[in-house]
Structures are given as structure tokens and as C-alpha cells.
Amino acid sequence: MNLEPTKIQNEIRDLVRKIAEDKLRPLVRRFDIEAEYPLEFMKLLGTLNFLGVYIPEEFGGLNEGTVAMVLIMEEIAKVCPGTATSFGANALGTYPILFSGTDEQKKKYLPKVASGEFLAAFGLTEPGSGSDAMAMTTRAVLDGNEYILNGQKQFITSAGRADFYSIFARTKAREAEGGLSRGISCFIVEKNTPGLSFGKKEEKMGLHCSETRAIFFDNCRVPKENLIGGKEGRGVGTLLNTLHHSRIVISGQGLGLAQGARTIAFDYAKKREQFGRPISENQAISHKLANMEVQIEAARCLIYRAAWYADNKYPKDQISKFGAMAKLFSSEMAFDVANKALQVCGGIGYMRDFMMEKYVRDARVMTLYEGTSEMMLEEIFHILLKESNRGK
Ligand SMILES: Cc1cc2nc3c(=O)[nH]c(=O)nc-3n(C[C@H](O)[C@H](O)[C@H](O)COP(=O)(O)OP(=O)(O)OC[C@H]3O[C@@H](n4cnc5c(N)ncnc54)[C@H](O)[C@@H]3O)c2cc1C
Structure with a gap:
């Protein structure tokens, strides 16, 4: 086992270290006091293709894996941990598509994440289900060519800011799944979908420049093709x-x-x-x-x-x-x-x-x-x- 990063990974780390010092550090105090999202820095990471550092090359990324993600997180967090949260949450919201998406879903979303055109978020936690994620109650019911989502997520990083959301919801009631955890599915919900809305920006102890909000689904209709992986129960x-x-x-x-x-x-x-x-x-x-x-x-x-x-x-x-x-x-x-x-x-x-x-x-x-x-x-x-x- 060799725990040394590769030459390319080291180059990525050095470049992120430099831009974090030059472009981020001068703004950190303002971001913290004013709870301002680090938009320009995120865009810069997109321009450099670093938002897709873990995404395969065929989908527009650099294919440098988890090691490169860790190195980038490390360099950003040295300077501004809140910006690191925004960067990490973008991958968190994209991983469901990367690991389980259909080819069409990957082709549609991954290149846009890699370039920074689309920001992603991840919706799992609900008011009644945190550590016990399987207790979630957000429901998705198939109606023709669409799923209708109803429910609520809370404490979602980049909610309101992201362009799409990987949302976990029940396609089967908990009582009906026979203890096999096959009642949960994951959906891609785009930002402007009718029935999707966001709560107020939470005021937090730290990470002020990372935005955290609740997400509400009120008869939110999501195209059937946005079911990640195309099959129910794989959430x-x-x-x-x-x-x-x-x-x-x-x-x-x-x-x-x-x-x-x-x-x-x-x-x-x-x-x-x-x-x-x-x-x-x-x-x-x-x-x-x-x-x-x-x-x-x-x-x-x-x-x-x-x-x-x-x-x-x-x-x-x-x-x-x-x-x-x-x-x-x-x-x-x-x-x-x-x-x-x-x-x-x-x-x-x-x-x-x-x-x-x-x-x-x-x-x-x-x-x-x-x-x-x-x-x-x-x-x-x-x-x-x-x-x-x-x-x-
Ligand atoms: C700033 C911030 C950003 C977040 N971003 C996201 C996001 O982007 N997407 C998302 O889905 N969620 C997000 N979360 C939610 C986060 O993942 C949850 O807060 C976390 O999983 C804990 O859930 P909870 O807050 O409901 O605590 P609870 O589950 O209610 O736990 C309360 C306490 O009880 C303990 N506890 C619970 N069950 C057990 C047990 N069986 N054994 C021992 N101890 C136990 C816990 O460890 C904890 O100490 C975010 C939270 C914060 C604060």
C-alpha cells in the first residue's frame, strides 16, 4: 500500500492550496460575519474541473478519486471550513447518481457538476429521522409518468442554492417492506420543480458561509426517469x-x-x-x-x-x-x-x-x-x- 498521493494528485493539492490562500483567505472573515456563500470560489473550482475531480473522464471529470477529494477538502478547510462543507456537499449530492444512476442520468448530470454549471445537494435527514434514517416518512407515489413527492427534509446543506437534489423517499410504507429496507428510493429533484420549496436560511454556530435550509415537498411532481437507477427500492x-x-x-x-x-x-x-x-x-x-x-x-x-x-x-x-x-x-x-x-x-x-x-x-x-x-x-x-x- 502506498499512501503517497500520485504526481497529479499532488499537483491538484498544490494548486488548491495556492488558490485557497490567494482567493479565499482574504474573504473568509467577511464570509463568516455576513454568512455569505463562497460563490466565486466555487465557480473557480468548477472552472478548474475540481468539482468533478472524482467523476470519470467520460463524464467530464478528472477521475482522481476519493484521495483527490480528501486533498482538496484538506486544503480548503485549512483556510475556510465552511467553504469545504459547500464543496463536500456538492459531491455528496452527486454520489447517488455516480454510484447508482442510469447511463442517461450520468450523461445528463455529471458533466454539469464537473464544470460547475450545476451544484448538487443531498436530502436524507428529516425532522423525525436523523441517525435513524430508515424512519423517514417523505413519500413518493407513482402517478403515470411522474412520482408525486410529499414530505420534508431538514438541515440540508446548499438547499435553495443547489440546482438539483438527491432526495431519499419512501416508495413503500415501512410496514409493507417486511424489514428488508426495500421501501426507500432516491430521486433527482431539480430546483425549479413545482411543489418544491425551501425553509429559511438556518443561523448556525459555525460554518456560516455554508447554507443550510429545510426542503418541503408539496405534491412535488418528479419525472419517472429521475428515479435514480430506474428501479424502486434501491435507495x-x-x-x-x-x-x-x-x-x-x-x-x-x-x-x-x-x-x-x-x-x-x-x-x-x-x-x-x-x-x-x-x-x-x-x-x-x-x-x-x-x-x-x-x-x-x-x-x-x-x-x-x-x-x-x-x-x-x-x-x-x-x-x-x-x-x-x-x-x-x-x-x-x-x-x-x-x-x-x-x-x-x-x-x-x-x-x-x-x-x-x-x-x-x-x-x-x-x-x-x-x-x-x-x-x-x-x-x-x-x-x-x-x-x-x-x-x-
Ligand atoms: C450543519 C449541518 C449540515 C447538515 N447537512 C445535511 C445534508 O446536507 N443532508 C442531510 O441529509 N443531512 C444533513 N445534516 C443532518 C445531519 O446529518 C444530522 O443532524 C445527523 O445525522 C444527526 O441526526 P439528528 O440531528 O437528528 O440527531 P439524532 O439522531 O436525534 O441524535 C441525537 C443524539 O443521540 C445520539 N443517538 C441517536 N441514536 C443513537 C443510538 N442508537 N445509539 C447511541 N446514540 C444515539 C446521536 O449520536 C446524537 O448524539 C446536517 C446537519 C448539520 C448540523
Whole structure:
């Protein structure tokens, strides 16, 4: 196994690092204060084809896989974790088509995602179903050549902004599916479809420049050909495949965020003098900084390994287990490192102008979205149990 990115992946990372520093960093404070979506930066990523870095070349992408997605997330999140969320959510909304779509669906949507013409979003969570996604109640009923959707999704990243939505809905009532989870299907819903509407922009603790809204379906008619994969009841497979990949990608956000906070703390600790010497000369500070580095590099190993497994078509259970471990470790690590970094900076770390407290606020959500830490532990344990029962 080689966890070193390829030459092309390194070139992509270097370019994203440069544009994040040049084009994004000067705007981060404004985006945070004004909760402004990073539209120009997303467009720039589209122009460079980076919104399609994981999409096969035949559909207009660069075909550089999950590893490249992680590297891009990492570089963006070092500078602006909220922009990284917008970037990651675009892939999250596209993965259902990539993994389960028909050829026609792939031809229609993937090239537009790759070029940045279309932004995507992913609608799973509902007011009554978060971790227990199978409890969803949004219904899709076939009527002639259309499905009629009724229900609600909540906390959807890029809702109202995206051009299309991968929406999970019940095509069979839960009682009728016989416990086989074949009652869920996934649909592509385009933005201007009648019956589709959006809630207010949520005011969040962090990630201010990433937009989050509810989605409402009121007799929303979706063409039959927008059923992903063309067959009902395949939603759970689509969902699992999507999350197993997207969780690896979102782990890259934690990795980048932690490095962003660490760098500010490190530079500050070398310069800030108290008691006649730099604070970094106190072991309480230097060991904190050293420990942060260990945490970051440990996360990197897990995340790159999970990404490498995904790109090299390892068995699904391995991708899922390593993805869950990467997500769990990276998200917990990101908050811990950001919090320690703020402590190193003392009072100035708490001031908004210093741009440290934002990392702490932005990090907090990572143990919640795309599966909470508790659910990651559940998933890891269940795979361990399966392996042990197989005598592995
Ligand atoms: C900023 C933001 C953006 C988001 N973007 C999207 C998006 O784009 N698309 C989308 O579909 N969703 C999105 N979400 C929703 C997110 O994925 C859910 O919030 C998350 O899955 C948790 O669901 P919940 O909030 O309903 O919490 P709940 O499921 O109600 O959980 C509450 C607590 O109980 C714990 N818990 C629940 N069940 C168990 C159990 N069996 N064992 C142990 N502990 C348990 C959880 O771990 C958690 O600590 C977003 C959320 C946020 C905050």
C-alpha cells in the first residue's frame, strides 16, 4: 500500500492550496460575519474541473478519486471550513447518481457538476429521522409518468442554492417492506420543480458561509426517469455507498481544519513573550503543540488509508469500517486540536479578528453531520462483530 498521493494528485493539492490562500483567505472573515456563500470560489473550482475531480473522464471529470477529494477538502478547510462543507456537499449530492444512476442520468448530470454549471445537494435527514434514517416518512407515489413527492427534509446543506437534489423517499410504507429496507428510493429533484420549496436560511454556530435550509415537498411532481437507477427500492444501497465514500471525504475537512488552527497557534507561540521568553519555551505549551501534530498525522494515516481503499475497490466492509474510523477520529481530533490551539493563544484567541475562534465553532459540527460519533462507533462495532463471527 502506498499512501503517497500520485504526481497529479499532488499537483491538484498544490494548486488548491495556492488558490485557497490567494482567493479565499482574504474573504473568509467577511464570509463568516455576513454568512455569505463562497460563490466565486466555487465557480473557480468548477472552472478548474475540481468539482468533478472524482467523476470519470467520460463524464467530464478528472477521475482522481476519493484521495483527490480528501486533498482538496484538506486544503480548503485549512483556510475556510465552511467553504469545504459547500464543496463536500456538492459531491455528496452527486454520489447517488455516480454510484447508482442510469447511463442517461450520468450523461445528463455529471458533466454539469464537473464544470460547475450545476451544484448538487443531498436530502436524507428529516425532522423525525436523523441517525435513524430508515424512519423517514417523505413519500413518493407513482402517478403515470411522474412520482408525486410529499414530505420534508431538514438541515440540508446548499438547499435553495443547489440546482438539483438527491432526495431519499419512501416508495413503500415501512410496514409493507417486511424489514428488508426495500421501501426507500432516491430521486433527482431539480430546483425549479413545482411543489418544491425551501425553509429559511438556518443561523448556525459555525460554518456560516455554508447554507443550510429545510426542503418541503408539496405534491412535488418528479419525472419517472429521475428515479435514480430506474428501479424502486434501491435507495438503501445507494445511501450506504454514498455515505461510505462521503465520510472519508468529510474526514479531510477535519484534517485541514486542525492544520489551519495548529499553524496559527504554532506561529503565535513562537512570537508571544511572557515572563521574558516565548510561551513556546514552556513545556505546557510545546507539548500541547507536539501532541496536536501527533493527532493530525494519526488522522492523516487513517483518512488516506480509507481513501486508498475506496479508490482501489476494497471490500465494502473495509471501506465502511475505515471510513467510519477516519470520520470518528478526524472529527473528534479537529475539535480537540482547534480548542487546544485557542488555549495556546490565550485571550486573543477568543477575539473574532484573530480568526482562531472560528475554527473552534466550525469544528463543532463535525462529530454530528454525516453520521454522529456515536453512530460511527456503532458501525465500526457491527463490522468487527461480523468479522469475528466469520472467524477473521
Ligand atoms: C450543519 C449541518 C449540515 C447538515 N447537512 C445535511 C445534508 O446536507 N443532508 C442531510 O441529509 N443531512 C444533513 N445534516 C443532518 C445531519 O446529518 C444530522 O443532524 C445527523 O445525522 C444527526 O441526526 P439528528 O440531528 O437528528 O440527531 P439524532 O439522531 O436525534 O441524535 C441525537 C443524539 O443521540 C445520539 N443517538 C441517536 N441514536 C443513537 C443510538 N442508537 N445509539 C447511541 N446514540 C444515539 C446521536 O449520536 C446524537 O448524539 C446536517 C446537519 C448539520 C448540523
